[in-house]
Amino acid sequence: MTVTTPLHDALRARFGDCFSTAAAVRDHHGKDDSHHPTVPPDAVVFAQSTDDVAFTVRACARHRTPVIPVGAGTSIEGHVQALRGGISIDMSGMNRVLAVRPDDLDATVEAGVTRLQLDRELRGTGLFFPVDPGADATLGGMAATGASGTTTVRYGTMRDNVVSLTAVLASGEVVRTGGRARKSSAGYDLTHLLVGSEGTLAVITKLTVRLHPVPEAMAAAVCAFPGLGEAVQSVVEGVQLGVPVARAELLDATAVKAVNLHSGFDYDEVPTVFFEFHGTEAEVRAHGATIEEICRGLGGTAFRYARRQEERTRLWKARHDVYPAILALRPGSHGLTTDVCVPVSRLAECISATRDDMMTASIPWGIVGHIGDGNFHAVFLIDPDSPAELAEAEAVNERIVRRALAMEGTCTGEHGIGMGKIGFLHEEFGDAGVGAMRAVKAALDPEGIMNPGKVVEDRGSSP
């Protein structure tokens, strides 16, 4: 595709220095945190407002040119790669927290506000935003990919915590998907249609999100287990009992080793669960005691508690750094990360079969999991110059996904489809389901300009 110069001229005239065709800028915007290759856009617009986004989308629509929204670039299924060229819209300049409303337990933010920035701006309000994918992603990106993470077992995913959105449609029209009421049954649920749509239906520019009161007490606890099965089972039993665990993160021996090396801990290198409990002092004690009893019954060690804020922060920072930490075990490697999620009753079986499968692989790997949700990640450390290793990891991933689907699970618990899992979407939803998704895509983006090549295959009609 040849880039239409009139489009670039129009964008340059409007945006000046906030429009760039520099190679370094383009490359930076055509790459995420995964093994997927860099595919740069033709140019980048740095948006400062919903109007900027609407102007850009309208201009691109006139020239039938793709539009790719980019937040922090921390996604890992090739969401931001400009597969058919076009204009990337960098959302990071839209980073204002527009309102925090303690009385309604909500906040309205621009899409480029990051998770840690919102954390900082909420300090002192007694409120927090719970969704925590680990990376310091933008809230807009988290909504667009339907992100979740370590606290989802207690507080839910982005789907559960986005109240409403402002977004720019493929026509350039600005839509507000709802107000700020805690519930509504007015019309089709455009909010949930756009959450997880990965920029293929609209560009999210503002979000109203739910906030939660900071718990009176919080305590983290670490428990080591004789095997992966017992570690998984401890959480499954806790969830089944209805204990409101706030976090329950599995690390296999490899992941613990990586955490020790990267973050200076000295944990036994065996399957381990990092727990967290939130509530009143009495609730935190009671929940911890119940879960510890379950763990002991499964051969787990006594809990090593981290109660002070600094200790907890250090522990969760180590957990958040586990992905680079695992990659560092094989210097120069790229990660291929699986993301299946299954009903919790099937999780132990699914992880065990996965481990047995991976034992035969020639590539190093580790497993981490948000096991209260039934979601785990196997990370393969692949040599970026070895097509054979990539093929081997992809073959294992394919088996992992098929195993999860056979257990009524999903091919992606939280990373999204991007370009990496388009094939699996069909296996998960069949002709009727993917057909309905394609019909929605064609209805809202008839020219196929919105992040083409992602989520649903386009059938040649796009630019």
Add this chain to the structure above:
Amino acid sequence: MTVTTPLHDALRARFGDCFSTAAAVRDHHGKDDSHHPTVPPDAVVFAQSTDDVAFTVRACARHRTPVIPVGAGTSIEGHVQALRGGISIDMSGMNRVLAVRPDDLDATVEAGVTRLQLDRELRGTGLFFPVDPGADATLGGMAATGASGTTTVRYGTMRDNVVSLTAVLASGEVVRTGGRARKSSAGYDLTHLLVGSEGTLAVITKLTVRLHPVPEAMAAAVCAFPGLGEAVQSVVEGVQLGVPVARAELLDATAVKAVNLHSGFDYDEVPTVFFEFHGTEAEVRAHGATIEEICRGLGGTAFRYARRQEERTRLWKARHDVYPAILALRPGSHGLTTDVCVPVSRLAECISATRDDMMTASIPWGIVGHIGDGNFHAVFLIDPDSPAELAEAEAVNERIVRRALAMEGTCTGEHGIGMGKIGFLHEEFGDAGVGAMRAVKAALDPEGIMNPGKVVEDRGSSP
């Protein structure tokens, strides 16, 4: 429109006695629980299976004839009225609970299973399904209308409690919108697109829903207040503090009078809140004490507790019967019920302005509300033979909706759009939002056969 006899012949051949054109049957299926007039379909199919529904939809698609799914008929915005004739599919025969899975805290049911039936079938499992709209609606109808109710402040709406759906699309294809994983970010969220779509995009035939552990302890408490404002404020302050109140139902003096007459209570006929608390014994005591302290500070009476199961059941049955109880205050009247929902910080102001407005009305009215969610209902008792009264109530409703929208609220918290609120949908979402909804409708139902005339206006292209 003339009914095509070949369609009736095809349906009669397949369904035999489960196909009816009897006037009484047709009338019964063309009427809900509201003031909206009866509009009967041309015929009714009594479906026993997803295959039955798919057969019926395919046959109707061939003959470009409307299809209207009907559950218990308890909706109140004209959802089941056959505005353009066609075939109603009675879902009440699809009433099997297909699976209850305590390990995964979920159940799969056919769409015709009712709320009370599921309650009964879950007895002894230690689990319950929380969404409680009052009426003994079908689960399929509750999903289709995005229902919620008395427990939503704690446990969420249908949107929060439906894991996935099986549904028949306008083409007759059967789609499953997801598996049973607790979360997924795979593709567009078809589950949430269908929840609340009121039969206009697909016919829901099966649902997998979340179950919750029955709390160790439950207690209800009744508190009377000097005025509506104080009653509302008590709940708003509790929610803002993060106290996990399980129910918080407002009844104005009229509603209390109706409950006293209908259910044999002797409450003071002043604004009153029925609370419920769920948790461990200690939590129930603590939550109750915190809320009672707030109430006392606002001039509320000491809590009258109902702790025993029979007492609680009697109290909530009285609350559920409040709609017929209020109607009975004016024998022969029909109800016109408003349903706005606003951010909780605006609720007291919204209810107060609404009451001042209604004081000028010539028609009797009462107010009840799910005030922890910011949702309340004003019920007008209108003479069904008086167009003037209907017009007056509609004018007040219009002002109530505009007031709520100006407060970033919604025209319907839980009743849906049906045919009663189509005009307001446009005020709430504007051209861009309604345009997006219409595009989705046209994409998934190009012939306009799915419950036409509801949610989004069709523009003459329908049968």
